[in-house]
Amino acid sequence: MLNEIIDLDKKYYMNTFGNRTPVVFNKGEGIKLYDTEGKVYYDFLAGIAVNALGHSNKDFIDALKAQLEKPLHTSSLYYIENQARLAEKLVSISCADKVFFANSGAEANEGAFKLIKSYFYKKGMTQKTEIITLTNSFHGRTLATVAATGQPKYQKPYKPLLPGFVHVPMNDWSALEKALSEKTAAITLELIQGESGIYPVEKEYIGKIRDLCTKNDIILMVDEVQTGIGRTGKMFAYENFDIEPDVFTLAKALGGGIPIGAVCAKDFLAAAFEPGDHGTTFGGNPFATGAALAVLDIIEKDKLVENAKNTGDYFKAELNKLKEKHTLIKDVRGIGLMIGLEIDESVAKEVFGKLFENGFLASLCGGKTLRFVPALIVTKQDIDLLVKVLDKILNEIKK
Numbered sequence: 001m002l003n004e005i006i007d008l009d010k011k012y013y014m015n016t017f018g019n020r021t022p023v024v025f026n027k028g029e030g031i032k033l034y035d036t037e038g039k040v041y042y043d044f045l046a047g048i049a050v051n052a053l054g055h056s057n058k059d060f061i062d063a064l065k066a067q068l069e070k071p072l073h074t075s076s077l078y079y080i081e082n083q084a085r086l087a088e089k090l091v092s093i094s095c096a097d098k099v100f101f102a103n104s105g106a107e108a109n110e111g112a113f114k115l116i117k118s119y120f121y122k123k124g125m126t127q128k129t130e131i132i133t134l135t136n137s138f139h140g141r142t143l144a145t146v147a148a149t150g151q152p153k154y155q156k157p158y159k160p161l162l163p164g165f166v167h168v169p170m171n172d173w174s175a176l177e178k179a180l181s182e183k184t185a186a187i188t189l190e191l192i193q194g195e196s197g198i199y200p201v202e203k204e205y206i207g208k209i210r211d212l213c214t215k216n217d218i219i220l221m222v223d224e225v226q227t228g229i230g231r232t233g234k235m236f237a238y239e240n241f242d243i244e245p246d247v248f249t250l251a252k253a254l255g256g257g258i259p260i261g262a263v264c265a266k267d268f269l270a271a272a273f274e275p276g277d278h279g280t281t282f283g284g285n286p287f288a289t290g291a292a293l294a295v296l297d298i299i300e301k302d303k304l305v306e307n308a309k310n311t312g313d314y315f316k317a318e319l320n321k322l323k324e325k326h327t328l329i330k331d332v333r334g335i336g337l338m339i340g341l342e343i344d345e346s347v348a349k350e351v352f353g354k355l356f357e358n359g360f361l362a363s364l365c366g367g368k369t370l371r372f373v374p375a376l377i378v379t380k381q382d383i384d385l386l387v388k389v390l391d392k393i394l395n396e397i398k399k
């Protein structure tokens with residue numbers, strides 16, 4: 001079975017993902033995944049911060065089943081109950097006043113970039129054409145988001161890149177000041193860089209950016225695609241930094257595995273979208289928005305944001321204890337259940353491989369950092385198991 005699937009993939013699927021980890025999962029249960037051989041894995045990756053509720057959550061399945069009995073899709077020519085209710089819900093729990101739904105993180109970011117452009121166009125400030133983003137950021141794989149992403153490895157084959165994006169290193173105030181000009185329309189950033197290895201911004205830096213944007217008619221856009229929906233122990237990561245963005249984007253965990261993205265903006269900015277300025281066929285359809293409503297309901301009912309905070313703090317403390325014992329651990333970073341464990345570069349790949357062999361899923365970011373972004377239902381017992389295995393693996397390598 002496994003070999004057959006790998007052969008089919010190699011023959012028929014475009015080779016964008018190279019040699020994937022040779023495993024197929026066909027059953028899930030909370031934090032656990034089972035492969036086609038029946039081997040169990042503890043899933044500390046959650047489909048890259050997507051499966052906030054874990055696998056096969058009973059309440060989620062019931063909600064999805066109920067939605068399947070109703071029209072899955074009706075088009076944006078008509079009003080959609082779930083879409084309106086989800087927009088209301090997101091506004092009620094965030095700093096945003098208005099919402100627009102897309103199908104993915106990249107598409108939500110595209111929507112936000114278009115909103116920013118539209119805002120300055122309508123103010124007659126057409127000189128504002130530049131968006132400043134950070135080095136080592138990740139904002140998606142479409143042509144605009146690849147230009148926004150501050151990592152040359154994602155950009156190489158796609159020159160000339162879409163113009164209008166300028167990159168500066170994170171937490172470097174003077175570099176940011178130098179990049180500012182009368183062309184600056186927006187500053188876009190992740191509050192914790194995910195793909196490049198779990199790097200949080202400094203609170204002082206983002207606070208200064210907030211002030212700068214307010215004083216100079218610059219839009220502050222936060223990409224919460226990975227950090228949003230409880231991941232950091234708050235519903236949205238910006239709550240950890242005592243700032244409010246003018247616009248933020250969501251995707252990954254919002255649909256609990258059903259694809260959906262969202263652009264969430266303050267009124268003054270949202271008003272820049274007028275009829276005809278933006279659109280989508282699938283975005284915000286009854287099924288996807290029904291799924292997201294269920295995700296938010298279950299997160300609230302099961303107190304999963306609180307769980308993310310408690311287990312996240314515990315997780316980080318346990319990893320810091322492990323760091324005391326093992327010089328191969330270079331750093332522990334992150335907030336809530338978005339944690340990076342930086343390992344000595346010479347053995348990081350080996351540790352990552354051994355974790356998988358021992359039945360623990362994570363991802364390796366930036367070549368040396370293990371990224372742990374488990375479902376928000378993870379328990380301290382699950383974390384203990386992972387930490388014990390990490391301890392064992394590091395002891396074996398050290399000997």
Ligand SMILES: *Cc1c(COP(=O)(O)O)cnc(C)c1O
Nearest residue numbers: 104105106138139140194225226
């Ligand atoms: C994953 C991610 C994206 C891209 O989302 P897609 O759904 O893959 O398009 C954008 N920004 C951040 C911060 C992400 O982590």
